[in-house]
Amino acid sequence: MPENPLAQLRTAAEAVRQQLQVNSFDEAAVQRLETFIEEQRPLLTKETTQGVVVALGAFLGECLVQSFKGEWASAPDGTTGVGIRGDLFFNPFFRVAMQLEKGLSESVVGFFASMPARLAEPPKKRGWI
Amino acid sequence: MAASPAHAQRVTSAAAPPPTPAPVFNPAPYRATGSVGSYQTPDGHWHPVRVGTWQRDRVYLGDIDGQGVRPYFPAEVKAFVSIGDTVAAVQSFVLPKKHRLVAQGFARQLTRQGSYTLFQYDHTENPTLLSSLTSQVMLLRRGQEPLLVVPTKAKPYRALMLKLLGDCPAVVRQLQAGAVHPWRDTQALLATYASWQNQTASATRPITH
Numbered sequence: 001m002p003e004n005p006l007a008q009l010r011t012a013a014e015a016v017r018q019q020l021q022v023n024s025f026d027e028a029a030v031q032r033l034e035t036f037i038e039e040q041r042p043l044l045t046k047e048t049t050q051g052v053v054v055a056l057g058a059f060l061g062e063c064l065v066q067s068f069k070g071e072w073a074s075a076p077d078g079t080t081g082v083g084i085r086g087d088l089f090f091n092p093f094f095r096v097a098m099q100l101e102k103g104l105s106e107s108v109v110g111f112f113a114s115m116p117a118r119l120a121e122p123p124k125k126r127g128w129i
Numbered sequence: 130m131a132a133s134p135a136h137a138q139r140v141t142s143a144a145a146p147p148p149t150p151a152p153v154f155n156p157a158p159y160r161a162t163g164s165v166g167s168y169q170t171p172d173g174h175w176h177p178v179r180v181g182t183w184q185r186d187r188v189y190l191g192d193i194d195g196q197g198v199r200p201y202f203p204a205e206v207k208a209f210v211s212i213g214d215t216v217a218a219v220q221s222f223v224l225p226k227k228h229r230l231v232a233q234g235f236a237r238q239l240t241r242q243g244s245y246t247l248f249q250y251d252h253t254e255n256p257t258l259l260s261s262l263t264s265q266v267m268l269l270r271r272g273q274e275p276l277l278v279v280p281t282k283a284k285p286y287r288a289l290m291l292k293l294l295g296d297c298p299a300v301v302r303q304l305q306a307g308a309v310h311p312w313r314d315t316q317a318l319l320a321t322y323a324s325w326q327n328q329t330a331s332a333t334r335p336i337t338h
């Protein structure tokens with residue numbers, strides 16, 4: 001029976017956590033993720049990138065969920081990401097893909113570090129369900 | 130001799146047409162819309178069903194007589210067939226634009242050739258003829274491997290097809306000729322490849338008596 005997509009994402013995130021040998025889904029884990037992406041960048045081909053983006057994106061998403069009280073959510077276009085505070089929606093798969101494509105100038109650590117400032121902004125109208 | 134009143138009543142009753150039943154009003158809403166088809170549950174079994182409309186993330190199914198219509202989601206329905214179309218549940222693929230993850234959805238099966246299945250997925254909620262020009266992607270699955278989004282730009286498309294189907298000389302010739310259009314020609318390429326695979330398998334199979 002096809003699994004609940006949320007369970008699949010959490011399973012993927014947990015598998016990456018074990019592979020990265022980190023204890024939790026926190027800032028230190030995101031720093032380890034950044035290093036791992038830099039190690040993998042030269043080894044990836046276009047065909048293998050998609051699977052890596054899904055797995056590492058699930059891990060980064062779970063770090064957002066657990067560090068900033070987020071929740072896995074659906075955007076109006078039906079795609080999956082992390083909703084926080086009822087008005088912010090983030091696509092962790094895009095952040096991972098950006099670092100894979102452009103390197104440290106689009107680091108996942110930089111994105112993660114920008115979260116407190118983003119959360120300090122006044123709430124906007126909720127755009128996800 | 131005149132018949133007795135009791136006899137006359139009996140004869141009249143036996144010869145009369147049966148009473149017409151009064152129409153019964155059913156207050157329940159009746160929705161026999163959609164078409165008769167079948168759907169596959171996650172355990173692999175197929176069941177007859179009336180298939181209503183469907184979108185990227187749900188399909189409306191009811192009994193054959195149109196009762197009990199409700200939305201079903203990809204976790205509940207592995208595939209459904211309606212008016213000659215097969216639509217299957219697909220999972221975990223990334224849309225090329227902005228790397229958006231589709232955790233699960235329904236996609237129309239375009240063809241199944243050998244170990245390859247080709248799907249068409251539309252990521253808009255209510256696709257129109259105009260929106261579908263830019264909102265559709267082709268998904269390719271080999272066996273039970275993860276789905277691949279088929280590139281629509283010529284160079285990455287050729288690279289992917291050569292990687293997957295490059296052991297078939299006829300496919301390589303077509304790809305190298307450069308006249309292949311992803312949306313128009315992928316089904317034909319997969320058919321050529323499957324046919325070549327079958328011929329190769331037949332040629333190498335030992336003859337037994």
